[in-house]
Amino acid sequence: MxxxxxxxxxxxxxxxxxxxxxxxxxxxxxxxxxxRASFGRCSACTVRSxxxxxxxxQSDLVEFERIARHVHLAPNEAxxxxxxxxxxVHNVAAGVARLYKLLxxxxxxxxxxxxxxxxxxxxxxxxxxxxxxxxxxxxLCRFSREAFTHFIAQRPHFLIRINEFAARELMLAQEQxxxxxxxxxxxKVASFLVGWRKRLAHIGDERQTIALPMSxxxxxxxxxxxxxxxxxxxxxxxxxxxxxxxxxxxxxxxPGRAAAMAAA
Amino acid sequence: MxxxxxxxxxxxxxxxxxxxxxxxxxxxxxxxxxxRASFGRCSACTVRSxxxxxxxxQSDLVEFERIARHVHLAPNEAxxxxxxxxxxVHNVAAGVARLYKLLxxxxxxxxxxxxxxxxxxxxxxxxxxxxxxxxxxxxLCRFSREAFTHFIAQRPHFLIRINEFAARELMLAQEQxxxxxxxxxxxKVASFLVGWRKRLAHIGDERQTIALPMSxxxxxxxxxxxxxxxxxxxxxxxxxxxxxxxxxxxxxxxPGRAAAMAAA
DNA sequence: TGGGCTGGTTGATCCAGGTCAAATTCGCCG
DNA sequence: CGGCGAATTTGACCTGGATCAACCAGCCCA
Numbered sequence: 001m002x003x004x005x006x007x008x009x010x011x012x013x014x015x016x017x018x019x020x021x022x023x024x025x026x027x028x029x030x031x032x033x034x035x036r037a038s039f040g041r042c043s044a045c046t047v048r049s050x051x052x053x054x055x056x057x058q059s060d061l062v063e064f065e066r067i068a069r070h071v072h073l074a075p076n077e078a079x080x081x082x083x084x085x086x087x088x089v090h091n092v093a094a095g096v097a098r099l100y101k102l103l104x105x106x107x108x109x110x111x112x113x114x115x116x117x118x119x120x121x122x123x124x125x126x127x128x129x130x131x132x133x134x135x136x137x138x139x140l141c142r143f144s145r146e147a148f149t150h151f152i153a154q155r156p157h158f159l160i161r162i163n164e165f166a167a168r169e170l171m172l173a174q175e176q177x178x179x180x181x182x183x184x185x186x187x188k189v190a191s192f193l194v195g196w197r198k199r200l201a202h203i204g205d206e207r208q209t210i211a212l213p214m215s216x217x218x219x220x221x222x223x224x225x226x227x228x229x230x231x232x233x234x235x236x237x238x239x240x241x242x243x244x245x246x247x248x249x250x251x252x253x254x255p256g257r258a259a260a261m262a263a264a
Numbered sequence: 265m266x267x268x269x270x271x272x273x274x275x276x277x278x279x280x281x282x283x284x285x286x287x288x289x290x291x292x293x294x295x296x297x298x299x300r301a302s303f304g305r306c307s308a309c310t311v312r313s314x315x316x317x318x319x320x321x322q323s324d325l326v327e328f329e330r331i332a333r334h335v336h337l338a339p340n341e342a343x344x345x346x347x348x349x350x351x352x353v354h355n356v357a358a359g360v361a362r363l364y365k366l367l368x369x370x371x372x373x374x375x376x377x378x379x380x381x382x383x384x385x386x387x388x389x390x391x392x393x394x395x396x397x398x399x400x401x402x403x404l405c406r407f408s409r410e411a412f413t414h415f416i417a418q419r420p421h422f423l424i425r426i427n428e429f430a431a432r433e434l435m436l437a438q439e440q441x442x443x444x445x446x447x448x449x450x451x452k453v454a455s456f457l458v459g460w461r462k463r464l465a466h467i468g469d470e471r472q473t474i475a476l477p478m479s480x481x482x483x484x485x486x487x488x489x490x491x492x493x494x495x496x497x498x499x500x501x502x503x504x505x506x507x508x509x510x511x512x513x514x515x516x517x518x519p520g521r522a523a524a525m526a527a528a
Numbered sequence: 529t530g531g532g533c534t535g536g537t538t539g540a541t542c543c544a545g546g547t548c549a550a551a552t553t554c555g556c557c558g
Numbered sequence: 559c560g561g562c563g564a565a566t567t568t569g570a571c572c573t574g575g576a577t578c579a580a581c582c583a584g585c586c587c588a
Binding site for chain 2 (some may be wrong): 053107108110122124129130153154155156159160161163164166168170173174175176177178180181182183197221223224227263264
Binding site for chain 4 (some may be wrong): 313448449490492493496511
């Protein structure tokens with residue numbers, strides 16, 4: 001069993017730190033954000049190419065920008081909560097959001113982490129079916145559901161793009177079901193690292209050290225494990241020279257071994 | 265660990281039988297199909313209202329019918345396999361299909377069961393990311409991906425409908441992640457029964473006995489359990505008078521108790 | 529009518545990962 | 559620098575569900 005330990009409000013900056021385990025050899029890990037996206041101007045947005053907006057041309061973009069509102073969230077601030085009226089849809093511009101569902105007794109399942117470029121809020125009803133909040137400092141574009149629905153209805157190419165995103169999302173969800181239902185703890189942690197690294201690379205973050213802005217509890221709740229098992233497994237990986245644990249992340253020494261564990 | 269035990273070809277008719285536990289008091293369970301859909305004529309299709317085709321008007325329907333091919337599959341016949349080129353998309357018209365992913369060593373995760381009205385095959389790449397085959401006798405409408413893509417591109421309302429289906433699918437996937445990652449065996453089995461009953465009701469199958477055309481192994485692989493645990497749990501539910509196990513299904517005696525287990 | 533095959537049930541035992549309980553370390557702040 | 563609360567790690571132990579192994583009931587076909 002595990003419980004919600006969300007503290008709303010401003011947290012401590014987990015994005016910067018140095019490695020305690022390397023005796024003074026500092027390892028800086030920065031917040032996840034492809035360079036520093038300039039906001040207010042969609043045409044200059046650095047995440048546009050890997051977001052749904054990539055399907056919009058200049059004139060669409062001007063229209064789109066008119067219905068967008070930029071929102072900034074401090075670490076652990078809520079984006080929306082399951083059960084609330086789904087009045088907005090969102091596009092993550094910078095930072096990482098945690099998407100999760102809770103059981104009445106507090107057990108939590110993190111159903112995903114949203115990265116820059118990810119689209120949130122396609123609810124099949126008029127209410128959110130999961131909750132979302134900021135892991136680190138998050139910037140997003142928010143659209144009223146109504147304006148958004150109206151906007152897309154005239155633009156089939158945009159609808160097709162959103163469909164592609166939904167299909168990718170669904171595929172990831174199915175991968176995750178396989179992981180949750182049939183993989184061992186070791187395979188889960190290895191798969192998570194490999195998958196997360198791939199997602200970071202996809203948005204242009206190719207540093208050799210994998211940034212892990214989320215807590216161990218978040219990772220545990222994502223993998224259907226306890227925090228102790230995640231910690232032990234990472235420590236074992238380190239002992240076995242597969243990786244080195246650094247502040248705010250992990251440095252993969254043997255990506256091949258990790259990938260092999262993740263595959264089978 | 266569990267292994268693939270797929271025998272391609274015609275199986276035994278699991279859709280009909282009588283309850284061995286009720287000493288001669290026969291309990292017929294029929295195949296899942298809302299009445300008997302008449303095929304070849306979309307306009308007379310009984311599952312249209314709860315399928316993506318519900319968004320098409322008469323003239324669209326005529327066009328649509330032109331690109332559809334009807335396919336009939338015997339129990340356990342494959343619909344498509346993960347990794348294959350995704351040349352078609354499908355709409356289930358009758359019967360139940362099992363969607364699953366395999367690990368190299370044979371561990372299997374059933375990621376869903378497709379019922380009449382369900383739409384299959386939105387692959388985010390040019391290859392299927394999961395496999396699908398018939399549980400019982402299945403009838404489907406098959407479309408070439410190319411023709412389908414072309415068809416939807418001109419019809420925003422149809423795209424919107426497909427989007428709604430994708431969003432619902434994604435929500436179900438997230439529910440399933442919560443189940444796989446955080447629920448106990450007892451909660452998993454109870455949730456499955458309640459959820460399955462709800463889906464059957466949605467397509468108009470409101471018999472008091474819940475038809476379970478899939479095998480215990482399928483259920484186990486769907487819930488991230490072993491066949492033994494599923495069997496033991498169902499037997500216990502029966503002992504506790506929550507339900508009665510009948511051939512090809514289960515009769516819920518205490519839906520309230522089941523729902524309570526499923527909820528928390 | 530009987531034997532073998534398949535799917536399901538039941539029982540005994542085991543162990544991966546959970547639970548409980550301390551440390552230890554980190555980040556922060558005075 | 560020193561101290562405090564939160565996050566993480568580590569250790570000892572326990573248990574839910576897996577594994578291993580019969581067994582049983584229907585069904586098919588000879």
